Amino acid sequence: MKRLILLYLLILGICPATIAQTIVSGIVDHAQKQGPLKGAIVKTNTGQATTTDADGKYSLTVPATATYIVISHIGFVPDTIAIEQGQQRVTYFTQLQPQQHILKEVEVQGYETNRPLLQTAGAISIIDSDVIQRSDESSLVRAVNTVPGVKMDERAPASYRLSIRGSTLRSPYGIRNVKLYFNGIPLTEANGTTALNLLDAASIGSIEILKGPTASVYGAGTGGTVLLEPKRSKLGAEAGAGISIGSYGLRKYTANVSTGSAKSNVLVQYAHQQYDGYRQQSALDRKVLLVSPEFYVSDKQTITSHIIYSDLYYELPGGITKEQYDAVPRQARGGEFGSVKQNASMNQESINIGLKQDYSFTDNWSNSTAIYTLHRFRYHPFNTDYERNANQEFGLRSSFAYTTTIGSIAAKYTFGGEFQRGFEAARTYDNNSGLVGALRTDDEVTAKAGFVFAQAELELPADFILTTALSLNDTQYKITRLAQSPTINYTKDFEAVLSPRVALLKKLTDKVSAHASISAGFSPPTEEEILTSDGALNEDLQAEKGTNYELGVRGYMLQNKLSFDVVGFNFRLNETIVSRQDASSVAVFRNVGATSQKGIETALNYTIVDAPEDGLSLFKVWGSYTYSHFRFKKYSIFKASEQKEIDLSGNELTGVAPHTATAGIDAATNLGLYFTATINYVDALPLNDENTVYADSYLVVGAKLGYRRTIADKLELNIFAGVDNLTNQKYSLGNDLNAFGGRYYQPAPDRNYFGGLALNYKIK
The missing domain is CATH 2.170.130.10 (TonB-dependent receptor, plug domain)
Structure with a gap:
């Protein structure tokens, strides 16, 4: 019966349509040049088509069954126009945007x-x-x-x-x-x-x-x-080199060789960076070699690997008080355990090797498996001790994916696991003015961390996508104290915890989507929180557990020129871990009950000009804003000076600014000139749990001007110069929270400059 009714209605619609017709006419213009666009194709959903003339005009007679026309042109974004029904003649004026504005599906x-x-x-x-x-x-x-x-x-x-x-x-x-x-x-x-x-x-x-x-x-x-991704080389073979110099002794040298083809992509890059430092005892010397090959063995198999060798030395100036910060911000921590006297610094040499294979067994089944190993040696004279550590670690991650359909619903199932095992020989000594003194502790630490997970994605009707996931996590530390007599063996095993996640996404249009999710988190203490730098064992420390509620919307508007992303969240964390410094500047960790963390995050990006053929080829503005309403819940501390417990419930969460914002512009010309500018604002934030000391708000401006040009299709030249902290703000980037003796501040550099030159030669 339903089919007969539908057929009857269809016949009623077809009969008059065989008689009525509509004349559709209009003009098509270039949206940026504001002139007529010749040769644009105008086509209806019923098959009729024509093209625009030299004046951008068109006229087309269409049947009543035609409901829309599509106007397209090579190099431009197609536009779809609904035809007004019941009219004998309709006229439209259309502007087509250049192809650069097509939404690139990231x-x-x-x-x-x-x-x-x-x-x-x-x-x-x-x-x-x-x-x-x-x-x-x-x-x-x-x-x-x-x-x-x-x-x-x-x-x-x-x-x-x-x-x-x-x-x-x-x-x-x-x-x-x-x-x-x-x-x-x-x-x-x-x-x-x-x-x-x-x-x-x-x-x-x-x-x-x-x-x-x-x-x-x-x-x-x-x-x-x-998730960090290494640079990938372009098609062909290239070699490049660059140099950067800047204020306070900044020097950086880079060299790279790369090759890209249909079968492989290989990048070898070396960087050597040196810096004398804005403050006393803040020099840096880092050498990094990256080898990152990727091989496309077949349509089914890709093998990726990396080798990262790093030789790093940097000095630690230490925190200073407000009085020192106001008087001489470039000074390092002084006193009996001063940073210069103790040569507070980090010497670290490491190599990280990873190998990953992506393989498709069938059109439905695939696997990704990665293995890695890490070796690191660290020498670390700190203000109050001298540490020597050697680490060896290996790990494995593997996940399987299966895609199918359940009726009309597309589904993807992912499951797998990850396991890591690390061994560290950790020794601490007295620090005698930067020299190794008497042995304090001699520990062997074995860390094991692993989890298994499963996830299902379902493409539901009405453009909904449902994701459900679950993981089971386990972490264990074994510490052997060799310097003790008798030897002490200590094990800290955090019980396996289930962490679920449920998320739902709705595609509102082709350019806008909304999403909501509920997820649980489990975070055991790190080894450095269990075994503090003074060698003490923190046996009472428990894992953090929390639940996050989230709602967001993202998308594109105005012919894809404007992108936006807005998210609101409510995160409730239990057994929150905080740290406080003792008299010797050693961080001591404890659980403090709970915190409530609510916030709004927004990001906007508006491309005003994107026309490679014009003089001004690119001009866009962008910005982001974060509101954070973070508070302690059920938190009290014992104040020795008053010999009583102080209730800190309701205080602002230490180290969190209520408001932060960043904005900037990017501009470029087809001659090769480019310019960027960035403004970063951070609101005043509490430096201790008691909320009695705050860091001042600050506004920092940076800019960069450069010239990039390809010479004879072989050599790319890039010359640039810039300034950081243009407003010459005095601010602290990386405050020491709850610091003993009021040493909260780590002053950032004042106004400073940089410049450089990079050359890249296309070998073939």
């Missing part, structure tokens, strides 16, 4: 979906090579700090800290509670720490930042996950 690796960003449920930010190159590429800090909800500090050159939607309370130094991968291979070690400083910024091609708990696919963690 495919992301996040959550192992390998989908376009508009089809990925989750707060993901992408940093491409253009963003990294906005500065002198001596550091990743400037690029990472353009991302909303993310903060990267540099307490001293190459002494990085990274936080995603949170404070750096757990990270008085180093990177913790954030999982990093390089080329799909774990960079974060089994002990929970990441030596990001072994990489050179110029060797990184792109960065994906996944915010909030991502434990369902990437293992334990409540902070987030960062």
